[in-house]
Amino acid sequence: MSDDIVIKTVATKPYLDQMPGTSGLRKKVPVFQQENYPENFIQSIFDVSGDVKGKKLVIGGDGRFYNDQVIQKAIRLAVANGFGHVMIGQNGILSTPAVSNLIRKYKALGGIVLSASHNPGGPKQDFGIKYNISNGGPAPEKFTNAAFERSKVIDQYLTVETSDIDLSQIGKHQIGATTIEIIDSVADYAEMMEDIFDFDAIRAYIQSGFTLQFDAMHAVTGPYAKEIFEKRLGAAEGSVINAVPLPDFGGQHPDPNLIYAKGLYDLLMSDNAPDFGAASDGDGDRNMIIGRGMFVAPSDSLAVLAANAHLVPAYSAGLKGIARSMPTSCAADRVAEKLKIGMYEVPTGWKFFGNLLDHQMATICGEESAGTSSDHVREKDGLWAVLLWLNILAVRRQSVADIVNEHWRHFGRNYYSRHDFEGVDTEVANKVMQRLRGELASLAGTSIDGQTIEKADDFAYHDPVDQSVSAHQGIRILFDNGSRIVVRLSGTGTTGATIRIYIERYEADEDKLALDTQEALAELIAIAEKIIQVKAITGFETPTAII
Incomplete structure (x- = not known):
């Protein structure tokens, strides 16, 4: 069967609220259901992937609401853009590590993962699209930044008009020069x-x-x-x-x-x-x-x-x-x-x-x-x-x-806990972080409730392989006894911002290895509030989750 490629013009700047540097796009389902929304994102990925002609692509997801419909859209885009072979998990199901394995095993150019990870699913809940590159891993910042920039100017995507592929049956289909293969999701x-x-x-x-x-x-x-x-x-x-x-x-x-x-x-x-x-x-x-x-x-x-x-x-x-x-x-x-x-x-x-x-x-x-x-x-x-x-x-x-x-x-035991403040107004969450960043220089060497801060910084990672630098990755407050307080904003939600506070202290005394975690960390938890002032600034009386 041969299908003509139909080029459609789409609206520009379809998801400017998605920050660059992330490995994918995660929003509520109704956002993805906007006209051409997933197509714009997938086409932007293809546009910055180099020559995709004849290459292999893996597609799968976690089965959440809208998964099957976006797979059909992705198939049409892949065919129109010239991929030679598209592998899809039966019923559209592929776990994220299974996608990584398939990319590596079958030497695919990359893979599209349809998931919002651990977030809820349903007609009004979360959906996501992530791209993994040829090593099987999430696309690095250089790639995702390029895709984001492309999304700002994209004015068309390529698709084909063809009937939906039956995702429930293992087997191969041919659309033009592209082989669509539905595979056993689990076997490999x-x-x-x-x-x-x-x-x-x-x-x-x-x-x-x-x-x-x-x-x-x-x-x-x-x-x-x-x-x-x-x-x-x-x-x-x-x-x-x-x-x-x-x-x-x-x-x-x-x-x-x-x-x-x-x-x-x-x-x-x-x-x-x-x-x-x-x-x-x-x-x-x-x-x-x-x-x-x-x-x-x-x-x-x-x-x-x-x-x-x-x-x-x-x-x-x-x-x-x-x-x-x-x-x-x-x-x-x-x-x-x-x-x-x-x-x-x-x-x-x-x-x-x-x-x-x-x-x-x-x-x-x-x-x-x-x-x-x-x-x-x-x-x-x-x-x-x-x-x-x-x-x-x-x-x-x-x-x-x-x-x-x-x-x-x-x-020895590292007593450790994470306190989440979820659904914080983004502007307020940024205020918490900005205020704390402004205080970092004055924290080192100070003592709070008998605990001496040895170092306070905004963590920057220097990749030992490619020498790239990823700055502003979270604030660390390090004490001279090995205890730590870490603060960062999380990007896994779709509504508001999540402030995560991590509290840790090391214990080597065998008689103190069976304490209740929150009790063992109580002193540091109190110090964290004095330094960060998250409750005072956000108005939250308690964390929304303690893990």
């Missing part, structure tokens, strides 16, 4: 996991009586988890719950944390708890780990996984290095020091890990917002983190609680 990813982990050891541990429950939160990881945990590893049927991806995630918020996955937490704290519990988010790149009676904070999980990764086949030769986002606790730093390997602190955003991974400077990376992964892909990978935990448990034959407590005894 599951095969990669079997190459990384000792599935025989995990399977034997499950057969010995080890029990687990995984909550897919009606998001993208349901089909992956059913295939891997129940079919390939032999976990009992029903070990994976909320396994069917739904356009509105069942009316729930697909963010695996103690607020939105409280049911799983309560189960693991109960008398009928399985040995292990885990969850993942909307697009499959985040994870939550809970053992019987033990919640594992993401920063601790990164440190424990790094310290035990050598027990897994793919990492048996050791790690090349560890990288973490700047707000993530320093727990992993102590592991890197013990292992005598590199430790890298980067800005928030997975794209900043790409150069380190590509140049074999780091093997495992993590963010405090429950994102953990390794050099097998260039994205966060929720199921990978769960499988790494399972492999370690299968080898050590200890409980999650025993492993974490032993880790703290050996390395």
